[in-house]
Amino acid sequence: MNFEASELTTQVAHSARDFAQQYIKPYVMQWDESQEFPIKIFREMGKLGFMGVLVPEAYGGAGLSYFEYVAIIQEIAKVCGSVGLSLAAHNSLGTGHILLFGNEEQKQKYLPKLATCEWLAAWGLTEPNTGSDAGNMKCTATRDGEDWVINGTKNWITHGISGDVAVVMTRTGEPRAKNNSTAFIVERGTPGFKGGKKENKLGMRASETSEMVFDNCRIPDANRLGNVGDGFKQAMKVLDGGRISIAALSLGIAKGAYEASVQYSKERYQFDKPISSFQGIAFKLADMATEIMAAELLTNQAADLKDRGLPVTKESAMAKYYASEVAVKASNEAVQIFGGYGYTKDFPVEKFYRDSKLCTIGEGTSEIQKLVISREVLK
Ligand SMILES: Cc1cc2nc3c(=O)[nH]c(=O)nc-3n(C[C@H](O)[C@H](O)[C@H](O)COP(=O)(O)OP(=O)(O)OC[C@H]3O[C@@H](n4cnc5c(N)ncnc54)[C@H](O)[C@@H]3O)c2cc1C
Numbered sequence: 001m002n003f004e005a006s007e008l009t010t011q012v013a014h015s016a017r018d019f020a021q022q023y024i025k026p027y028v029m030q031w032d033e034s035q036e037f038p039i040k041i042f043r044e045m046g047k048l049g050f051m052g053v054l055v056p057e058a059y060g061g062a063g064l065s066y067f068e069y070v071a072i073i074q075e076i077a078k079v080c081g082s083v084g085l086s087l088a089a090h091n092s093l094g095t096g097h098i099l100l101f102g103n104e105e106q107k108q109k110y111l112p113k114l115a116t117c118e119w120l121a122a123w124g125l126t127e128p129n130t131g132s133d134a135g136n137m138k139c140t141a142t143r144d145g146e147d148w149v150i151n152g153t154k155n156w157i158t159h160g161i162s163g164d165v166a167v168v169m170t171r172t173g174e175p176r177a178k179n180n181s182t183a184f185i186v187e188r189g190t191p192g193f194k195g196g197k198k199e200n201k202l203g204m205r206a207s208e209t210s211e212m213v214f215d216n217c218r219i220p221d222a223n224r225l226g227n228v229g230d231g232f233k234q235a236m237k238v239l240d241g242g243r244i245s246i247a248a249l250s251l252g253i254a255k256g257a258y259e260a261s262v263q264y265s266k267e268r269y270q271f272d273k274p275i276s277s278f279q280g281i282a283f284k285l286a287d288m289a290t291e292i293m294a295a296e297l298l299t300n301q302a303a304d305l306k307d308r309g310l311p312v313t314k315e316s317a318m319a320k321y322y323a324s325e326v327a328v329k330a331s332n333e334a335v336q337i338f339g340g341y342g343y344t345k346d347f348p349v350e351k352f353y354r355d356s357k358l359c360t361i362g363e364g365t366s367e368i369q370k371l372v373i374s375r376e377v378l379k
Pocket residue numbers: 089093122123124125126128129130131132133155156157158159204209358361362363364365366367368371
């Protein structure tokens with residue numbers, strides 16, 4: 001496998017880097033402190049094709065491959081994990097679900113507006129009592145003539161308040177029964193649907209995370225995605241792609257922390273020498289560089305398989321699991337390398353440290369990735 005970046009991937013990465021430096025970097029700490037979700041930035045990224053990276057041009061998207069998608073998320077996450085997370089959630093989850101499982105009418109209606117971020121997407125699987133055990137969901141959809149009526153609460157939803165369009169997994173069969181879930185598209189403003197409590201988070205503070213509440217929310221059958229009973233299976237396929245984006249997010253954070261550490265270790269003098277000259281620091285950088293490269297190879301492998309339409313469940317779980325753990329470890333070491341300065345908000349590494357932790361939790365925890373990988377290995 002040749003993972004050398006193509007000219008196109010390099011160009012796209014440059015354009016994402018320039019955008020991040022110019023329009024995101026100056027505001028990162030302001031958004032983080034205030035937990036402001038900078039919706040305008042996403043509308044701007046929509047104009048550049050970053051919000052519909054994988055959507056074919058026929059539906060108004062950029063029509064790019066997973067390699068460009070991974071490059072964009074990395075470059076944005078090197079500067080701000082929160083913007084990277086929201087970008088990944090919009091592209092892979094809400095938009096990705098409609099792209100994978102929408103019928104032609106649904107694709108024509110939603111994808112062009114999602115790809116340009118005229119509409120922002122949300123995706124609701126998790127509930128207050130069912131996270132890792134998402135198949136045991138309580139939120140129900142009941143058929144009533146030509147409509148469905150949704151009742152229940154989703155939580156931890158990225159863009160649960162600001163999302164214009166949400167894809168929602170509901171239970172349409174008996175609890176714990178096979179094929180008991182169905183996915184629907186719900187538009188903001190539909191009576192009975194509202195955003196709920198916004199979470200006050202450790203990291204990823206500029207990415208909006210909130211409840212979505214459904215109280216006798218009536219939607220037409222035309223908003224059903226695929227067959228009745230296929231919702232959970234669809235969600236697992238969506239997560240196969242989504243986990244590649246969380247691997248990319250992790251890589252961006254790890255690289256941001258690493259690059260800041262290399263630079264700082266050359267500039268910071270103690271005992272009349274740059275701290276990089278101490279083996280204790282240099283070996284940390286060696287470990288970071290090695291682990292980041294291994295994570296990148298796993299991520300590229302998953303991206304390649306996904307682009308070729310090959311099975312990717314195991315490989316995307318491996319990439320997500322490994323890259324996210326590397327992001328946490330690298331940003332932890334970065335704080336150590338910066339010493340006391342690393343513990344302050346004047347330097348970027350404390351934010352990498354806080355943001356990185358989400359990567360081992362969102363779209364399935366590290367334990368759940370190991371469950372997925374071991375199931376595939378033991379097949
Ligand atoms: C910032 C943020 C954004 C998010 N965005 C979205 C979103 O847009 N849409 C969405 O649907 N969800 C979203 N989530 C939810 C996320 O996917 C869940 O938090 C995650 O799947 C874990 O579920 P939980 O929090 O309920 O933890 P639990 O499932 O309660 O897990 C608690 C602990 O138990 C462990 N555990 C559970 N089951 C097992 C097992 N079988 N074996 C071993 N260990 C186990 C877990 O690994 C974890 O360590 C988001 C979460 C966060 C924090």
